[in-house]
Amino acid sequence: MRFWIECTRYETGQATHINIALVGSMWRDGERTVLAFVGGDGQRVEVTETPDQIMALHLGPIAKA
Secondary structure (H helix, E strand, O other), X not given: OOOEEEEEEOOOOOEEEEEHHHEEEXXXXXXXXEEEEOOOXXXXXXXXXXXXXXXXXXXXXXXXX
16 A cells, blocks of 8 residues: 655645655754655655645544543
């Protein structure tokens, strides 16, 4: 089973689809969210959505304790 997330590229505003299994980590850098991919090439994609928005959109709202 594959899961894809749709994000908006920071510079271009264009939508991009990323296989969620390939995203190893994500963090904020100012107004940008950086998605780092699993593997040795160190490829990164910068998007406009926050990590919380990305996760809530595709996995449902985050439960508050």
